Amino acid sequence: xxxxxxxxxxxxxxxxxxxxxxxxxxxxxxxxxxxxxxxxxxxxxxxxxxxxxxxxxxxxxxxxxxxxxxxxxxxxxxxxxxxxxxxxxxxxxxxxxxxxxxxxxxxxxxxxxxxxxxxxxxxxxxxxxxxxxxxxxxxxxxxxxxxxxxxxxxxxxxxxxxxxxxxxxxxxxxxxxxxxxxxxxxxxxxxxxxxxxxxxxxxxxxxxxxxxxxxxxxxxxxxxxxxxxxxxxxxxxxxxxxxxxxxxxxxxxxxxxxxxxxxxxxxxxxxxxxxxxxxxxxxxxxxxxxxxxxxxxxxxxxxxxxxxxxxxxxxxxxxxxxxxxxxxxxxxxxxxxxxxxxxxxxxxxxxxxxxxxxxxxxxxxxxxxxxxxxxxxxxxxxxxxxxxxxxxxxxxxxxxxxxxxxxxxxxxxxxxxxxxxxxxxxxxxxxxxxxxxxxxxxxxxxxxxxxxxxxxxxxxxxxxxxxxxxxxxxxxxxxxxxxxxxxxxxxxxxxxxxxxxxxxxxxxxxxxxxxxxxxxxxxxxxxxxxxxxxxxxxxxxxxxxxxxxxxxxxxxxxxxxxxxxxxxxxxxxxxxxxxxxxxxxxxxxxxxxxxxx
Amino acid sequence: xxxxxxxxxxxxxxxxxxxxxxxxxxxxxxxxxxxxxxxxxxxxxxxxxxxxxxxxxxxxxxxxxxxxxxxxxxxxxxxxxxxxxxxxxxxxxxxxxxxxxxxxxxxxxxxxxxxxxxxxxxxxxxxxxx
Numbered sequence: 095x096x097x098x099x100x101x102x103x104x105x106x107x108x109x110x111x112x113x114x115x116x117x118x119x120x121x122x123x124x125x126x127x128x129x130x131x132x133x134x135x136x137x138x139x140x141x142x143x144x145x146x147x148x149x150x151x152x153x154x155x156x157x158x159x160x161x162x163x164x165x166x167x168x169x170x171x172x173x174x175x176x177x178x179x180x181x182x183x184x185x186x187x188x189x190x191x192x193x194x195x196x197x198x199x200x201x202x203x204x205x206x207x208x209x210x211x212x213x214x215x216x217x218x219x220x221x222x223x224x225x226x227x228x229x230x231x232x233x234x235x236x237x238x239x240x241x242x243x244x245x246x247x248x249x250x251x252x253x254x255x256x257x258x259x260x261x262x263x264x265x266x267x268x269x270x271x272x273x274x275x276x277x278x279x280x281x282x283x284x285x286x287x288x289x290x291x292x293x294x295x296x297x298x299x300x301x302x303x304x305x306x307x308x309x310x311x312x313x314x315x316x317x318x319x320x321x322x323x324x325x326x327x328x329x330x331x332x333x334x335x336x337x338x339x340x341x342x343x344x345x346x347x348x349x350x351x352x353x354x355x356x357x358x359x360x361x362x363x364x365x366x367x368x369x370x371x372x373x374x375x376x377x378x379x380x381x382x383x384x385x386x387x388x389x390x391x392x393x394x395x396x397x398x399x400x401x402x403x404x405x406x407x408x409x410x411x412x413x414x415x416x417x418x419x420x421x422x423x424x425x426x427x428x429x430x431x432x433x434x435x436x437x438x439x440x441x442x443x444x445x446x447x448x449x450x451x452x453x454x455x456x457x458x459x460x461x462x463x464x465x466x467x468x469x470x471x472x473x474x475x476x477x478x479x480x481x482x483x484x485x486x487x488x489x490x491x492x493x494x495x496x497x498x499x500x501x502x503x504x505x506x507x508x509x510x511x512x513x514x515x516x517x518x519x520x521x522x523x524x525x526x527x528x529x530x531x532x533x534x535x536x537x538x539x540x541x542x543x544x545x546x547x548x549x550x551x552x553x554x555x556x557x558x559x560x561x562x563x564x565x566x567x568x569x570x571x572x573x574x575x576x577x578x579x580x581x582x583x584x585x586x587x588x589x590x591x592x593x594x595x596x597x598x599x600x601x602x603x604x605x606x607x608x609x610x611x612x613x614x615x616x617x618x619x620x621x622x623x624x625x626x627x628x629x630x631x632x633x634x635x636x637x638x639x640x641x642x643x644x645x646x647x648x649x650x651x652x653x654x655x656x657x658x659x660x661x662x663x664x665x666x667x668x669x670x671x672x673x674x675x676x677x678x679x680x681x682x683x684x685x686x687x688x689x690x691x
Numbered sequence: 692x693x694x695x696x697x698x699x700x701x702x703x704x705x706x707x708x709x710x711x712x713x714x715x716x717x718x719x720x721x722x723x724x725x726x727x728x729x730x731x732x733x734x735x736x737x738x739x740x741x742x743x744x745x746x747x748x749x750x751x752x753x754x755x756x757x758x759x760x761x762x763x764x765x766x767x768x769x770x771x772x773x774x775x776x777x778x779x780x781x782x783x784x785x786x787x788x789x790x791x792x793x794x795x796x797x798x799x800x801x802x803x804x805x806x807x808x809x810x811x812x813x814x815x816x817x818x819x820x821x
Contacts, residue, residue, distance in 0.1 A: 097760075099759065099760040101711075130740075156713040156759045156761065179762065226706070229704050230707035230710070242697060359694070360696055
């Protein structure tokens with residue numbers, strides 16, 4: 095009996111692995127053996143389903159049942175109930191917060207309804223460590239078509255026609271990039287995959303590499319053919335061990351089949367790929383710095399021109415493309431540029447993957463057509479703000495982007511529209527903030543990151559970001575002056591104009607955009623020494639409302655620094671010079687008598 | 692094995708597709724037969740496990756594609772367990788009762804492959820009339 099009648103797909107992305115999905119897989123396997131079902135049910139470790147906030151995720155085919163937050167302890171019940179008796183385990187189904195009902199199938203979930211998966215097409219569908227499964231879903235067919243039926247010109251023309259733009263953030267037309275490298279003189283050319291994903295909270299590229307590594311390898315070979323390169327490098331940060339492991343497995347399998355190596359598809363075209371590990375420096379996402387790092391040099395940017403398409407790796411014409419950009423290539427070749435062009439907006443075609451994080455209900459990975467509004471992403475797919483709080487802002491583009499407020503929530507997302515409202519597409523990090531978030535503190539958080547990650551080559555970035563961070567620290571400590579605000583603004587504009595590379599040029603964006611949209615909060619911090627969100631400890635003073643306090647002593651008992659004074663049945667008082675603003679008294683009070691700053 | 696042409700790739704794809712096609716769900720116009728086996732306590736007690744195994748065995752022997760075997764809960768005909776219901780697109784569901792190893796193999800060989808109903812074993816011919 096070798097007929098497998100059901101597949102139990104268990105998410106093996108980093109997020110779910112961290113919540114013990116590997117233990118779950120072994121538990122399911124051993125339960126199946128105990129029940130005597132191991133010959134007809136297979137357990138498959140797959141890539142990221144995107145619904146990371148509810149992981150580990152389990153999906154059962156062909157029943158199309160989707161379980162969330164499954165622990166190894168649930169394995170027995172899943173096997174005994176679902177597999178043996180055909181009864182869905184209702185307690186493990188996802189409950190849509192608004193519907194209050196349990197949803198059995200994955201297609202009904204609002205989280206998936208508005209998504210359109212091109213780059214993530216195979217994530218959660220296949221076992222990433224099995225090349226045959228990739229091939230079953232039309233894998234390597236695009237490469238076969240390219241090598242046997244198309245000229246390199248046809249390939250970059252098709253990609254150019256499709257309107258695909260770089261998904262790493264810059265938005266440069268991919269087909270044009272390929273054409274430029276192809277037309278650069280010389281026979282020794284290179285192609286590099288930029289997998290140096292560094293934005294805080296972003297994990298799009300990691301999930302693609304973990305869930306569907308072959309889609310990137312196949313596209314790199316296609317890119318090599320189109321540009322005239324015979325060697326490709328994947329520059330990936332060493333802190334992505336699972337992605338590196340799956341890539342290595344995928345490369346070995348592709349090599350065994352002859353899909354990378356010599357004379358691919360009998361076409362005479364040779365192409366090989368190597369992995370180059372990076373140390374995880376943010377600046378190495380910038381292509382010139384990345385190329386230097388691949389060469390074994392210090393990861394520092396150099397000025398452009400010359401562009402890598404003329405002089406890149408080892409001084410030869412080089413194409414650098416992002417992981418997600420590569421993941422879009424094969425569907426374009428298979429379905430045609432016209433198909434791709436019909437998705438998206440006037441200037442931005444196709445889809446974009448976003449990693450939604452922060453104070454949002456459904457934290458995860460989503461892929462939506464360009465032109466979807468931020469409101470749809472945050473409120474429909476993301477299911478709104480956690481704990482019923484209000485929406486304040488969303489940061490796109492990570493440390494290089496800016497905040498977007500509720501006024502602009504209905505902006506259809508594309509490269510241009512986000513730029514117009516003071517942010518940027520970036521690589522796809524999207525951090526949602528609730529109304530209890532201090533915007534000065536957010537700017538400080540990003541500046542702390544960029545001043546730390548600045549490579550130090552140019553003065554404006556090295557010293558400028560450091561000074562901006564110092565001013566922001568001063569303001570959040572309640573020591574800021576009006577002059578500081580002027581300096582901050584002037585400094586931000588100066589760095590933007592004078593920094594050498596993209597890191598420095600965009601580092602002031604979080605400051606400029608928060609100062610623009612939340613100027614009053616900066617003023618409150620400086621003039622009134624007040625932080626309305628209560629995040630800046632030095633500025634948040636808790637106090638007790640005398641009329642409401644009944645003298646129950648709950649707050650005094652909860653206070654870790656014993657700064658609340660008062661006798662039983664008498665009004666209590668907080669000594670604000672000792673208060674560390676931990677909020678314990680606020681949580682302890684049952685009479686709403688503690689005033690939270 | 693090396694892949695040297697699109698045809699080589701196609702061969703691997705066809706073999707692999709058989710292993711993953713049950714993951715494609717809900718596509719219109721798909722000609723898929725669904726066999727539902729009642730696997731509640733009564734069904735299992737009456738021998739549904741043997742029935743299920745026989746169905747799978749016969750399917751793999753005959754190398755039948757586009758077919759799914761799904762275990763379901765109690766179908767309500769506890770007196771005639773084990774129960775197998777056959778759903779085919781465009782046809783009314785057919786319910787067979789007292790399906791033992793032999794009948795399970797007959798279902799595959801006659802009903803599924805030749806479209807011949809096993810009249811003696813049908814307990815009711817539509818689900819709605821139950």
